[in-house]
Amino acid sequence: xxxxxxxxxxxxxxxxxxxxxxxxxxxxxxxxxxxxxxxxxxxxxxxxxxxxxxxxxxxxxxxxxxxxxxxxxxxxxxxxxxxxxxxxxxxxxxxxxxxxxxxxxxxxxxxxxxxxxxxxxxxxxxxxxxxxxxxxxxxxxxxxxxxxxxxxxxxxxxxxxxxxxxxxxxxxxxxxxxxxxxxxxxxxxxxxxxxxxxxxxxxxxxxxxxxxxxxxxxxxxxxxxxxxxxxxxxxxxxxxxxxxxxxxxxx
Amino acid sequence: xxxxxxxxxxxxxxxxxxxxxxxxxxxxxxxxxxxxxxxxxxxxxxxxxxxxxxxxxxxxxxxxxxxxxxxxxxxxxxxxxxxxxxxxxxxxxxxxxxxxxxxxxxxxxxxxxxxxxxxxxxxxxxxxxxxxxxxxxxxxxxxxxxxxxxxxxxxxxxxxxxxxxxxxxxxxxxxx
Numbered sequence: 001x002x003x004x005x006x007x008x009x010x011x012x013x014x015x016x017x018x019x020x021x022x023x024x025x026x027x028x029x030x031x032x033x034x035x036x037x038x039x040x041x042x043x044x045x046x047x048x049x050x051x052x053x054x055x056x057x058x059x060x061x062x063x064x065x066x067x068x069x070x071x072x073x074x075x076x077x078x079x080x081x082x083x084x085x086x087x088x089x090x091x092x093x094x095x096x097x098x099x100x101x102x103x104x105x106x107x108x109x110x111x112x113x114x115x116x117x118x119x120x121x122x123x124x125x126x127x128x129x130x131x132x133x134x135x136x137x138x139x140x141x142x143x144x145x146x147x148x149x150x151x152x153x154x155x156x157x158x159x160x161x162x163x164x165x166x167x168x169x170x171x172x173x174x175x176x177x178x179x180x181x182x183x184x185x186x187x188x189x190x191x192x193x194x195x196x197x198x199x200x201x202x203x204x205x206x207x208x209x210x211x212x213x214x215x216x217x218x219x220x221x222x223x224x225x226x227x228x229x230x231x232x233x234x235x236x237x238x239x240x241x242x243x244x245x246x247x248x249x250x251x
Numbered sequence: 252x253x254x255x256x257x258x259x260x261x262x263x264x265x266x267x268x269x270x271x272x273x274x275x276x277x278x279x280x281x282x283x284x285x286x287x288x289x290x291x292x293x294x295x296x297x298x299x300x301x302x303x304x305x306x307x308x309x310x311x312x313x314x315x316x317x318x319x320x321x322x323x324x325x326x327x328x329x330x331x332x333x334x335x336x337x338x339x340x341x342x343x344x345x346x347x348x349x350x351x352x353x354x355x356x357x358x359x360x361x362x363x364x365x366x367x368x369x370x371x372x373x374x375x376x377x378x379x380x381x382x383x384x385x386x387x388x389x390x391x392x393x394x395x396x397x398x399x400x401x402x403x404x405x406x407x408x409x410x411x412x413x414x415x416x417x418x419x420x421x422x423x424x425x426x427x
Binding site for chain 1: 398409423
């Protein structure tokens, strides 16, 4: 069945599942870093929530008119408690800021890419261009990627996610993406690769991906771009280098 | 108790201020129509003031105020029940700025109207739903199981998702 819609014998796949709450599995170091930062911040979130709700709960429980009719009604200043509730959030913010900035600058870095792929958002499809490879007549690899309409889907395919032409990339290779928009602002987003980058007309945005395992990774346009914004999905297929070279040859 | 004790002087101040304003406006007009004022003053009984309060004009209301002010200068124990009631009503009763915003029966009207609008919304929703096209052909158990099969063959989400070791979820199957 697989051979029907893939030129390769096996592909790996990451797509959202019904009622999914967590992240899709990471396929790139960038996304691993994002998940790690999420977990770090979640630790602080739990500590803060427990503290705040404990204080709130104790006040509700102990300071009611029946249990404690005398409250500190005229207490309007306490230096110690003010110091505590000013300095503690500042320390927490610093503790969050350091890993956050570290990750931000790491994600920003484009590390000596081997391949450059141009991504152009259109109303309402994506087009891709591999400008590194030019044939005798000076043409590079270019194709459009449209969502498969419901009538064309084969049993088991993902409605609103599968496309006619996937972006083929080799695994374990630094790839530069240059993203722009042809008409309005779109956003090229693939959760498993940790990418969400705006495609702005008249502007070239740059990012890099490094797929760490073979597979197909699905994403969607993430900037409202018109009536069919929800119908221009993204499918990136990471394949072993030799399969990638075979695909380049066949194109 | 403490709150009441604190609140009391403020209320009496406000009431006094109110009386003073009315008195100030009325004094100038009273100069023009002195005979009428006296006749009105003698005509207003203090019993059951709350029933007729709304019908009194501002001149007459001022007269009642002044009457009551005079009465309250005496020992309060000497006031009759009607006079006490009148004094309370004029100072704190539901008139002027203390008039309830919602008229009697207003809340019921709002509740009925809200329920009515919700019913209309429900009817519109049901109508639209009844005319909607059938769900996509991918939303059925057969397709979802095929999606699961495909996901397993393709090792979808191999670390923590459907193709991971020991996965016990339903994957793409949402139909029973």
